[in-house]
Amino acid sequence: MESSSEADLVARLRGGDADAFDTIYEAYRARIFGFLARMAGRRDLAEDLLQETFLRLAARARSLAPDTRPGAWLFTVARNLYISHCRASILDAERLDGMAREPATGGPTPFDQAAASELGVRLERALAALPPAHREVLLLIAVERMEHEEAAAVLELSREALRQRLSRARAGLAEQLAGAAPARRTG
Amino acid sequence: MNDNERTADDAIDLLARELPRLDVDPATAAAIRARARAELARHPRRLSRVRGIARRGYHRVELPLASALAVAYLAWAVQTILMVH
Numbered sequence: 001m002e003s004s005s006e007a008d009l010v011a012r013l014r015g016g017d018a019d020a021f022d023t024i025y026e027a028y029r030a031r032i033f034g035f036l037a038r039m040a041g042r043r044d045l046a047e048d049l050l051q052e053t054f055l056r057l058a059a060r061a062r063s064l065a066p067d068t069r070p071g072a073w074l075f076t077v078a079r080n081l082y083i084s085h086c087r088a089s090i091l092d093a094e095r096l097d098g099m100a101r102e103p104a105t106g107g108p109t110p111f112d113q114a115a116a117s118e119l120g121v122r123l124e125r126a127l128a129a130l131p132p133a134h135r136e137v138l139l140l141i142a143v144e145r146m147e148h149e150e151a152a153a154v155l156e157l158s159r160e161a162l163r164q165r166l167s168r169a170r171a172g173l174a175e176q177l178a179g180a181a182p183a184r185r186t187g
Numbered sequence: 188m189n190d191n192e193r194t195a196d197d198a199i200d201l202l203a204r205e206l207p208r209l210d211v212d213p214a215t216a217a218a219i220r221a222r223a224r225a226e227l228a229r230h231p232r233r234l235s236r237v238r239g240i241a242r243r244g245y246h247r248v249e250l251p252l253a254s255a256l257a258v259a260y261l262a263w264a265v266q267t268i269l270m271v272h
Contacts, residue, residue, distance in 0.1 A: 016227055016228070018224050018227060018228070021223065021224060021227055022220065022224075025219075025220055025223065029210065029211070029216060029219075030208060030209065030210040030211075033209055033210055033211055034208065034209040034210070037209050038209075047211055047215055047219075050211065050219065051219045051222065051223075054219055054220075054223040055222060055223055055226050057223070058223040058224070058226035058227040059226050059227075061227055063239075117205070119201070119205050120205055120206065120207045123201065123202055123205055123206050123207075124206070124207070126198075127202070127206070138199070138202060142199045142202045142203045143202060143203060143206055145203070170196070170198060170199050173198045173199065173202065174197070174198035177198050177201070
């Protein structure tokens, strides 16, 4: 989305324009849902958090700053809601990590069904096997094509910390994909 | 660029190109949109307006108030020193 059209949309949204809201909703719904689903590992939770994210956008539309970037704002809110959910839940860090790893070792996941190809399934499983901190940086930068500065703001990291985390995440993903490669390709 | 870096770059390119798109089903998407639009249509809450007025008022008086306190404290400190000597 162009920054000039984003500014126009935000200006209209600040005035309570429902069409502007719809445009933003259509542009970001699937992207935010994909991010949340891959972070949470559950479609139902991702749907709840998606709804809460857009309800917050609607509730706070009139108080948005004129220079708000809708994408960065939505990803920040979605991520914070997911973190709040994790903190509020009774799951401890070990169980959470275990949940994130389940798709790598278990049977087909809801995401496997969405993946049209064997490659898609391998990618979903490799991503799910990564620690959440690595997963989120890959989702924002590789999948969402977010600028490093914007991603650093969403993740509340310095640019240097983001660069280091991205480097580790890339290496981790490559390792996971190599480990999950079909037997015919590895010999 | 060494082999490890090249492999990592390949992996990230693969992720960018091939990761399947996920979305909610149309009925859920429509329901969320309807709830959010209803929220958007609600008038701003009275409390939010009061908070906004209070915030703007505070921003206006913050600098003069802080300046006045600093000057008053400085004056008191100078006066105390002069009284001692």
